[in-house]
Amino acid sequence: MDHIILGLLLLSSRTIYQLRERIDKGLHLMYSSSMGSIQAGIKKLQQGGYIRFEEVVENGKYKKIYSITEAGRQHFLAWVNSPIEMQNIKIPELVKVYFMGFSEETNRETAFTQYLYSLREQYNALNAICEEADHLEIPEEQKDILFYQLAAARYGRSFLKFHIEWYENLLEEIRSKKHE
Numbered sequence: 001m002d003h004i005i006l007g008l009l010l011l012s013s014r015t016i017y018q019l020r021e022r023i024d025k026g027l028h029l030m031y032s033s034s035m036g037s038i039q040a041g042i043k044k045l046q047q048g049g050y051i052r053f054e055e056v057v058e059n060g061k062y063k064k065i066y067s068i069t070e071a072g073r074q075h076f077l078a079w080v081n082s083p084i085e086m087q088n089i090k091i092p093e094l095v096k097v098y099f100m101g102f103s104e105e106t107n108r109e110t111a112f113t114q115y116l117y118s119l120r121e122q123y124n125a126l127n128a129i130c131e132e133a134d135h136l137e138i139p140e141e142q143k144d145i146l147f148y149q150l151a152a153a154r155y156g157r158s159f160l161k162f163h164i165e166w167y168e169n170l171l172e173e174i175r176s177k178k179h180e
Contacts, residue, residue, distance in 0.1 A: 001041035002050075006068055006076040009051060011145070013067040016042060044065065050075050097170075112171045116164060123160040129153050 008014060008022055017036060023033035050072030053061040053064040068076070093115070102109055133150050 001037050002045055003076060003079050004111055005041045005045060005066075006050060006072050007080070008158065009068040010073060010076060013054075014066050015063050015065055019066070034075050041167040046070075048075075071180065109171065109174055112167055112174070116171065118158055119164050119167065123157060123164060126153055126160065128158055 004023065004027060005019060008019055014022070016035075019042075020033055020038055023038070027033070042051065042145060043148050046053070048071075049069060051068055053066045056063050056065055096111075099110075103111070130150060130153050133146065133153075136146075138146050
């Protein structure tokens with residue numbers, strides 16, 4: 001979470017709620033965006049001197065607007081310029097598939113149909129982001145940043161497409177198995 005916060009603050013100063021909103025809109029497939037994890041990340045980054053905040057009053061309400069420090073910028077750039085490390089791929093949904101043979105047969109098709117609906121919703125949201133980006137006019141100095149952000153969105157879209165196709169095939173197998 002630390003690097004996500006630093007990267008978002010490198011783009012612009014934000015409140016904690018703006019950080020969460022931005023994570024929910026484009027980064028939720030990569031990382032959980034619970035308010036607790038964001039608050040813990042902010043606390044850690046402040047203690048390390050990587051971010052600071054300014055209190056402002058907007059419409060009679062106090063807000064903390066967080067921004068990245070030079071030390072935070074250097075820390076983030078050192079991380080982003082380091083080699084990409086392989087992470088363990090975990091897909092918790094597969095645990096349910098693994099044990100689905102214990103579930104009631106009548107629930108299986110419904111469970112997969114509902115899950116496919118959720119996958120398609122996420123796919124459509126990412127697809128809309130990718131398609132919208134094709135029509136944006138981007139200042140030259142931000143083209144590299146947007147290119148890689150969209151590469152991550154396209155990865156997410158392809159990942160979801162694979163999952164949709166895989167679960168559609170599984171559902172088809174289940175349905176044909178019923179007719180045997």
